[in-house]
Amino acid sequence: MFGFFPQKYDGLIVRSATKVTADVINAGKNLKIIGRAGTGVDNIDCEAATSRGIIVMNTPGGNTLSAAEHTCTLICALSRHVARGDQAMKAEKWSERKVLMGSELYGKTLAIVGLGRIGKEVALRMQSFGMTTIGFDPLVPPEVSQEFGVESMPLEKIWPLADYITVHTPLIPQTRNLINDKVFSICKKGVKVVNVARGGIIDEEALLRALESGQCGGAGLDVFIQEPPKDFTLAKHPKVIATPHLGASTTEAQERVAVEIAEQFVDVAQGKQLFGA
Ligand code: MLT
Numbered sequence: 001m002f003g004f005f006p007q008k009y010d011g012l013i014v015r016s017a018t019k020v021t022a023d024v025i026n027a028g029k030n031l032k033i034i035g036r037a038g039t040g041v042d043n044i045d046c047e048a049a050t051s052r053g054i055i056v057m058n059t060p061g062g063n064t065l066s067a068a069e070h071t072c073t074l075i076c077a078l079s080r081h082v083a084r085g086d087q088a089m090k091a092e093k094w095s096e097r098k099v100l101m102g103s104e105l106y107g108k109t110l111a112i113v114g115l116g117r118i119g120k121e122v123a124l125r126m127q128s129f130g131m132t133t134i135g136f137d138p139l140v141p142p143e144v145s146q147e148f149g150v151e152s153m154p155l156e157k158i159w160p161l162a163d164y165i166t167v168h169t170p171l172i173p174q175t176r177n178l179i180n181d182k183v184f185s186i187c188k189k190g191v192k193v194v195n196v197a198r199g200g201i202i203d204e205e206a207l208l209r210a211l212e213s214g215q216c217g218g219a220g221l222d223v224f225i226q227e228p229p230k231d232f233t234l235a236k237h238p239k240v241i242a243t244p245h246l247g248a249s250t251t252e253a254q255e256r257v258a259v260e261i262a263e264q265f266v267d268v269a270q271g272k273q274l275f276g277a
Contacts, residue, residue: 007027007030008030009031010030010033011032011265012031012033012034013036013262014034015038016038019043020034020043020045022045022048025048026048033268034054034055034056035261036057037258038062039058039060039062040058044056059257059264062256063253063256064117065253067196070196072122072125072126074196075105075164075166076105078192078220079192080102084238085097105130108131108132109132109133110122110164112133112134112168113169115135115140115150116139116140116168118168118197123135132151134150134151134152134153134158135151135158136152140152159183160186160187162187163191165192165194166193166194167197170197171197171199177202178202181210184207184209184210190216191216192220193218195221195223202219202221204225207219208234208237211237218239218241219234221241221242222242222244223247224245
């Protein structure tokens with residue numbers, strides 16, 4: 001049934017593609033620890049692991065800079081229609097430049113939902129473009145976000161102020177469809193949204209409607225509810241810049257998470273303190 005012999009091993013390390021289902025976990029008779037070289041543990045059945053007393057560890061810090069840089073890349077690319085400009089050149093359509101007027105980031109407001117490691121690094125980088133950074137995170141006190149230049153405010157105050165919104169939260173019941181029809185309706189017309197976190201934080205159907213009506217001026221999407229998507233309508237939309245979950249796809253991040261998870265396994269084997277989400 002499996003391409004390997006899970007019953008032989010005490011530990012299992014995976015990246016994102018391998019699904020560690022209850023079947024895999026239950027077949028691992030000796031399994032004591034599962035490591036995710038990356039942040040999200042959504043490809044691991046944590047409940048099944050916990051019920052068998054198996055430790056699940058991740059490496060929440062290793063991807064931070066890469067995910068933040070990818071977010072900033074999408075914000076910049078959206079502001080200047082980089083993807084459509086490139087498509088025009090490849091199609092030898094120089095005249096497209098007439099419809100590719102952009103807007104500066106300078107003086108615009110970036111709303112950051114989720115002010116943890118990645119949200120903070122995004123804020124610091126986009127401040128250097130002259131953006132005003134506001135945000136929300138129930139776990140980060142306002143005086144802490146103020147230290148890295150983000151004015152914290154409730155979500156209902158954030159939406160009407162934002163020119164760009166980027167989300168950096170896990171996908172949990174409280175964040176599923178966080179940006180929905182109602183939120184789009186109270187945003188500035190033409191607001192741009194970016195999701196390098198998890199598909200489903202922005203309601204994909206609501207986003208499509210907002211793009212069509214012009215209420216949303218563009219979206220940078222690295223993640224989707226279904227990966228790979230069965231339906232590429234959103235990814236193909238002319239106002240969308242889409243990438244196939246590349247947030248952590250850098251040589252530096254992948255090396256970092258590999259080293260971190262290996263070190264954490266060694267620590268466990270040596271009885272040191274556990275670390276992870
Ligand atoms: C993560 O959770 O580590 C990132 O989203 C990257 C990935 O899943 O590969």
